[in-house]
Amino acid sequence: MKFPGRRKLKHYFPVSQPKPILPTSEVQPDKDTYIVGLDETIVDVVANVSDAFLDKFSIKKGLSNLVDADTAVEIFAELTAEQCISDHFAGGTIGNTIHNYSVLADDKSVLFGVMSANIGLGSPAYHYICHTSSKVDMNHLQGVTGDIGRGITLITPDGERTFAIAPGDMDELNTDHIPESIVAGAAALVTCAYPLRHQAKPIKQAMIMALKHSRQHNVPVALTLGTTHLVEEHRDELLELIKEYVTVLAMNESEAEALTGLSDPLAAANRILDHVDLVLLTAGAEGMYLCGHTEEALKRETTNPIKSGHLADFNRWEFSRPMAKSACQHPIKVFSHIDPYLGGPEKIRNTNGAGDGALSALLHDISANHFHKEAQPNSTKHLAPFLAYSSFAQICKYANRVSYEILVQNASRLSRGLPEREDSLEEAYWEQ
Numbered sequence: 001m002k003f004p005g006r007r008k009l010k011h012y013f014p015v016s017q018p019k020p021i022l023p024t025s026e027v028q029p030d031k032d033t034y035i036v037g038l039d040e041t042i043v044d045v046v047a048n049v050s051d052a053f054l055d056k057f058s059i060k061k062g063l064s065n066l067v068d069a070d071t072a073v074e075i076f077a078e079l080t081a082e083q084c085i086s087d088h089f090a091g092g093t094i095g096n097t098i099h100n101y102s103v104l105a106d107d108k109s110v111l112f113g114v115m116s117a118n119i120g121l122g123s124p125a126y127h128y129i130c131h132t133s134s135k136v137d138m139n140h141l142q143g144v145t146g147d148i149g150r151g152i153t154l155i156t157p158d159g160e161r162t163f164a165i166a167p168g169d170m171d172e173l174n175t176d177h178i179p180e181s182i183v184a185g186a187a188a189l190v191t192c193a194y195p196l197r198h199q200a201k202p203i204k205q206a207m208i209m210a211l212k213h214s215r216q217h218n219v220p221v222a223l224t225l226g227t228t229h230l231v232e233e234h235r236d237e238l239l240e241l242i243k244e245y246v247t248v249l250a251m252n253e254s255e256a257e258a259l260t261g262l263s264d265p266l267a268a269a270n271r272i273l274d275h276v277d278l279v280l281l282t283a284g285a286e287g288m289y290l291c292g293h294t295e296e297a298l299k300r301e302t303t304n305p306i307k308s309g310h311l312a313d314f315n316r317w318e319f320s321r322p323m324a325k326s327a328c329q330h331p332i333k334v335f336s337h338i339d340p341y342l343g344g345p346e347k348i349r350n351t352n353g354a355g356d357g358a359l360s361a362l363l364h365d366i367s368a369n370h371f372h373k374e375a376q377p378n379s380t381k382h383l384a385p386f387l388a389y390s391s392f393a394q395i396c397k398y399a400n401r402v403s404y405e406i407l408v409q410n411a412s413r414l415s416r417g418l419p420e421r422e423d424s425l426e427e428a429y430w431e432q
């Protein structure tokens with residue numbers, strides 16, 4: 001387990017003691033610190049197109065559009081003829097998140113999903129495996145006869161990304177491939193709302209089973225909302241699911257608006273906090289918000305400039321650490337916001353995966369807390385049942401930094417972690 005950023009000496013503890021067991025790539029629930037992700041397994045086929053191309057196929061810009069097999073073939077043929085396909089890359093919002101988590105934490109994660117049982121060179125499954133960290137444990141995948149999903153990722157000249165998703169067999173994941181013991185030992189389960197748009201497919205029940213196992217074993221659940229029209233179309237069902245199972249809800253500002261009807265991100269986050277413990281709301285060029293709860297007696301005041309928006313002085317307690325609302329005797333809401341790191345990259349060629357990157361950083365902090373608690377249960381860090389290792393403000397910096405890295409690496413998945421000597425988490429940079 002690699003820790004998120006440099007820490008003051010008092011927070012260090014031995015992580016490098018030799019372990020009496022031989023390393024294995026397969027997760028061992030009683031020995032490893034890991035997170036579990038459940039996803040529609042998708043390979044992203046990246047192509048640069050004009051806005052007119054989107055109009056031609058009635059594809060809604062900025063969203064994830066489902067297309068039938070014939071339309072996918074048509075789109076594919078046109079992109080190939082015009083030679084605008086630039087890459088094949090592993091995708092899936094949760095696949096991206098757990099891959100990034102494994103890169104950041106230098107530690108294991110487990111993927112629940114499908115995979116083609118016979119993988120041909122150059123097939124979607126082949127590209128998926130090639131671009132996934134070897135620390136992502138794929139031993140529990142369900143073999144399928146067909147292809148995994150194809151997410152034709154259409155990048156318009158403004159850097160916005162739009163998906164045309166050809167599902168293949170991605171929604172065939174069934175409840176036989178959701179091992180309870182793996183969920184039970186995880187630091188967190190992360191999944192997305194996408195399975196809700198395939199109501200009749202097995203993946204929805206598989207997801208619900210994973211959520212039930214998590215609840216039964218007190219494993220925090222992170223859910224990411226996916227795309228705006230999915231939220232609009234399944235709002236009531238989603239809200240029920242969120243209230244029942246979710247600890248951390250992640251979304252961008254338009255998904256937040258679709259869920260709450262509130263266009264102001266802070267107002268939306270405030271509303272969503274009535275249902276979940278923690279909200280990660282990314283807002284593109286406006287940066288991101290991390291909002292949650294803490295115990296009144298344990299709140300810590302920020303030394304950063306105080307910000308006001310829809311709520312006055314909203315970031316006042318952002319140096320507090322997140323807690324589940326139910327674990328607080330006197331819960332208070334805490335809000336933190338950060339502007340894009342360095343104002344964002346000079347040129348953004350592709351925003352794909354920036355939000356997934358932020359969520360993977362938050363999950364890293366949550367699992368670091370889990371690890372530390374197992375290793376040092378009597379540490380003062382665990383005087384109360386905190387959800388994460390760091391403060392709201394620190395997690396915001398980290399998540400924001402990771403999003404920036406996705407944007408500069410111009411790919412939806414990190415190909416390397418953050419630099420070892422990372423200024424971003426130290427005062428040096430923030431004083432600039």
Ligand SMILES: Nc1ncnc2c1ncn2[C@@H]1O[C@H](COP(=O)(O)OP(=O)(O)OP(=O)(O)O)[C@@H](O)[C@H]1O
Pocket residue numbers: 251252253282283284285286287288339340341343344345348351352353354355356357358400403404407
């Ligand atoms: N135009 C931009 N300028 C500066 N930073 C940006 C820009 N777009 C994104 N970012 C950074 O990336 C983070 C996440 O971006 P965004 O809100 O676009 O995620 P998203 O829509 O959830 O993305 P995806 O679904 O593709 O993962 C932002 O909080 C910000 O830090």
Ligand SMILES: O=c1[nH]cnc2c1ncn2[C@@H]1O[C@H](CO)[C@@H](O)[C@H]1O
Pocket residue numbers: 040042043044064090091092093094096151163165194352353354356412
């Ligand atoms: O329907 C879907 N299911 C699962 N993942 C999706 C879907 N549509 C798009 N993405 C994934 O979202 C990532 C960026 O956040 C992309 O990598 C894409 O593969």
